[in-house]
Amino acid sequence: MEFELPDGRKLTLPETATGADAAAAIGPGLARAALAVKLDGQVRDLARPLADGGDTDGGTRRRLEILTERSGHEALELIRHDAAHVLAEAVMELYPGVKISIGPPIENGFYYDFDFPDGTTLGEDDFERIEARMREHIAADEPFTREDVPTAAAIERFGDEHQDYKVQLIEDLIRDQGVETVSLYTNGPFTDLCRGPHGPSTKRIGAFKLQNVAGAYWRGDASNPMLTRVYGTAFFSKRELAEFLERLERARANDHRRLGPQLGLFTFSDVAPGSAFWLPAGTEVFNALVTLSREMGRERGYLEVKTPQLYDSSLWVTSGHWDKYGGNMFVTEYEDRAMAIKPMNCPGHCQLYALGRHSYRDLPLRYWEPGLLHRREPSGTLHGLLRVRHFAQDDSHIFCTEDQIQEEVAAALDFAFATYDVFGLDVRLELSTRPEQRIGADELWDKSEAALMKALELQGLPYELSEGEGAFYGPKIDMHITDSLGRSWQLGTVQLDYNMPERFGLIYTGADNAEHQPVMIHRALMGSYERFIGILLEHFAGELPVWLTAVQAIVLPIADRHLEYAQSVQARLRAARLRAEVDGRGESVGRKIRDAELRKIPYMLVVGDREQESDQVAVREHRRGDEGTAGVEAFLERLADEVRTRALA
Numbered sequence: 001m002e003f004e005l006p007d008g009r010k011l012t013l014p015e016t017a018t019g020a021d022a023a024a025a026i027g028p029g030l031a032r033a034a035l036a037v038k039l040d041g042q043v044r045d046l047a048r049p050l051a052d053g054g055d056t057d058g059g060t061r062r063r064l065e066i067l068t069e070r071s072g073h074e075a076l077e078l079i080r081h082d083a084a085h086v087l088a089e090a091v092m093e094l095y096p097g098v099k100i101s102i103g104p105p106i107e108n109g110f111y112y113d114f115d116f117p118d119g120t121t122l123g124e125d126d127f128e129r130i131e132a133r134m135r136e137h138i139a140a141d142e143p144f145t146r147e148d149v150p151t152a153a154a155i156e157r158f159g160d161e162h163q164d165y166k167v168q169l170i171e172d173l174i175r176d177q178g179v180e181t182v183s184l185y186t187n188g189p190f191t192d193l194c195r196g197p198h199g200p201s202t203k204r205i206g207a208f209k210l211q212n213v214a215g216a217y218w219r220g221d222a223s224n225p226m227l228t229r230v231y232g233t234a235f236f237s238k239r240e241l242a243e244f245l246e247r248l249e250r251a252r253a254n255d256h257r258r259l260g261p262q263l264g265l266f267t268f269s270d271v272a273p274g275s276a277f278w279l280p281a282g283t284e285v286f287n288a289l290v291t292l293s294r295e296m297g298r299e300r301g302y303l304e305v306k307t308p309q310l311y312d313s314s315l316w317v318t319s320g321h322w323d324k325y326g327g328n329m330f331v332t333e334y335e336d337r338a339m340a341i342k343p344m345n346c347p348g349h350c351q352l353y354a355l356g357r358h359s360y361r362d363l364p365l366r367y368w369e370p371g372l373l374h375r376r377e378p379s380g381t382l383h384g385l386l387r388v389r390h391f392a393q394d395d396s397h398i399f400c401t402e403d404q405i406q407e408e409v410a411a412a413l414d415f416a417f418a419t420y421d422v423f424g425l426d427v428r429l430e431l432s433t434r435p436e437q438r439i440g441a442d443e444l445w446d447k448s449e450a451a452l453m454k455a456l457e458l459q460g461l462p463y464e465l466s467e468g469e470g471a472f473y474g475p476k477i478d479m480h481i482t483d484s485l486g487r488s489w490q491l492g493t494v495q496l497d498y499n500m501p502e503r504f505g506l507i508y509t510g511a512d513n514a515e516h517q518p519v520m521i522h523r524a525l526m527g528s529y530e531r532f533i534g535i536l537l538e539h540f541a542g543e544l545p546v547w548l549t550a551v552q553a554i555v556l557p558i559a560d561r562h563l564e565y566a567q568s569v570q571a572r573l574r575a576a577r578l579r580a581e582v583d584g585r586g587e588s589v590g591r592k593i594r595d596a597e598l599r600k601i602p603y604m605l606v607v608g609d610r611e612q613e614s615d616q617v618a619v620r621e622h623r624r625g626d627e628g629t630a631g632v633e634a635f636l637e638r639l640a641d642e643v644r645t646r647a648l649a
């Protein structure tokens with residue numbers, strides 16, 4: 001058998017060779033470091049023969065890679081899956097009669113679902129005991145061995161052990177996939193029904209921690225019994241685990257769902273699931289972002305429009321949404337007409353374009369609308385401001401001629417870079433091509449994919465290709481940013497669309513006096529304002545830049561006799577369109593400062609006798625402390641300047 005290694009070298013092995021043999025043939029160091037192999041992209045146990053895996057057709061040379069601790073996510077996934085088995089092993093020993101269901105690796109760790117006998121519960125207090133037992137099994141260096149057995153034998157085995165969930169899983173496999181054998185993995189005294197793959201032995205789990213307990217329905221179905229899900233994570237080293245836990249702790253402290261109510265920005269209620277209630281302070285933040293989009297758009301020739309919320313179904317049929325996107329829309333009926341609330345602004349903007357007459361001289365025509373949208377999102381997927389049913393996007397649709405595509409896409413990307421720059425965020429680009437569910441002829445897709453690619457290449461912009469991830473009406477360039485906690489978020493998008501203009505019969509009169517069809521570019525930069533605010537709150541740990549924050553300065557009178565002066569300072573700040581408050585409570589100034597710090601207000605202006613007499617304020621900056629006194633006018637100019645330039649702290 002011949003294989004090709006990642007560095008292009010050839011490796012020839014006998015027909016009976018396993019993954020472990022391959023590693024040993026490359027070198028003794030690699031044999032020790034090996035965790036698994038990757039054969040034509042498929043991760044497999046070291047112990048399995050190579051002959052029966054990968055792309056065996058055509059006799060072409062197969063690609064072989066040895067996975068070690070340095071192989072990144074795939075390697076971590078292996079030991080996390082190993083750790084899930086060790087967790088089940090420990091729980092079964094400590095809780096006789098427990099039934100086990102499934103235990104996969106997940107994005108940042110693993111879980112296992114248990115059904116405890118009546119009267120037994122498991123809480124986070126029990127973790128120490130379980131972890132101690134897990135550590136024993138890891139220290140024992142138990143090898144993972146795989147065995148393929150006929151389904152009948154497996155059912156009998158798990159039936160004897162009263163592991164009903166395992167029996168059900170095997171019955172499902174027989175019914176849904178017609179399997180005749182299933183694989184079992186054994187380490188130490190523990191055997192699990194499992195597809196694998198696994199690392200060679202438990203000792204490779206360098207460091208692990210159980211994290212929390214949650215309820216989870218068997219098969220995710222609320223009509224089934226509720227199981228106990230134990231979450232944990234594992235790494236190759238204690239250092240990596242400690243770093244991960246610290247990042248997690250910071251993310252928890254910066255969680256926008258916590259910061260929002262704490263800073264008085266927004267709140268949620270069960271009477272409107274997935275829809276934020278914006279408090280006055282949050283509304284200031286929201287509006288400041290809308291103003292930013294509006295002002296930057298105006299400078300770039302965008303025209304603000306307002307289009308309806310509720311449309312007759314005929315509009316959605318024309319746009320293709322009824323057919324391809326219907327499941328995401330809230331639908332209603334009135335006077336015998338089916339109607340739907342808009343989930344996107346594009347069809348409304350197409351309709352608006354269609355209502356007028358357009359010459360090539362008018363193009364490009366750039367409509368912008370921070371329109372309110374509603375989308376059906378299942379309750380289980382809702383997540384603070386990040387996943388909502390009701391939101392507004394900084395949404396634009398640019399109608400242009402084919403000749404203008406390159407320039408318009410480049411300008412939209414420039415606009416995006418300028419926007420992210422305001423927040424100090426770096427961007428990564430991704431080009432997404434035609435998805436399976438789509439409208440429009442393949443020739444149109446060829447044309448629009450090529451146009452986007454060319455726009456990126458002409459600008460010399462690096463990008464990743466994401467095949468099949470385009471919108472149903474056209475390919476797109478997505479923009480991703482990385483936040484202060486190292487997490488990646490998709491924000492903006494620029495999408496090219498030949499389809500919708502065609503479906504709406506949009507036209508313009510060309511220089512040749514004939515009718516032509518314009519091309520449409522969809523573009524949103526912040527995405528939804530709701531989600532963007534959620535991301536910014538977490539990125540800035542609640543300390544938004546001064547121009548964006550709800551209360552920019554708070555005046556703190558030392559005693560009641562300074563209240564009037566404090567109010568006059570506030571009035572002058574407000575006259576300069578700055579957002580200022582007065583803390584007129586009868587509390588000590590120390591207490592007022594502490595409270596203002598908790599609210600993360602950037603400037604505290606303390607006023608007493610001395611300040612009052614000299615028309616000054618004692619300036620205190622959030623987290624930085626006292627800055628000394630300043631004249632009211634001088635401070636006001638400084639703050640106004642910071643706001644006008646949208647300075648980052």
Ligand SMILES: [Zn+2]
Pocket residue numbers: 081085103192193194195196
């Ligand atoms: Zn497993």
Ligand SMILES: [Zn+2]
Pocket residue numbers: 344345346397522523
């Ligand atoms: Zn659109």
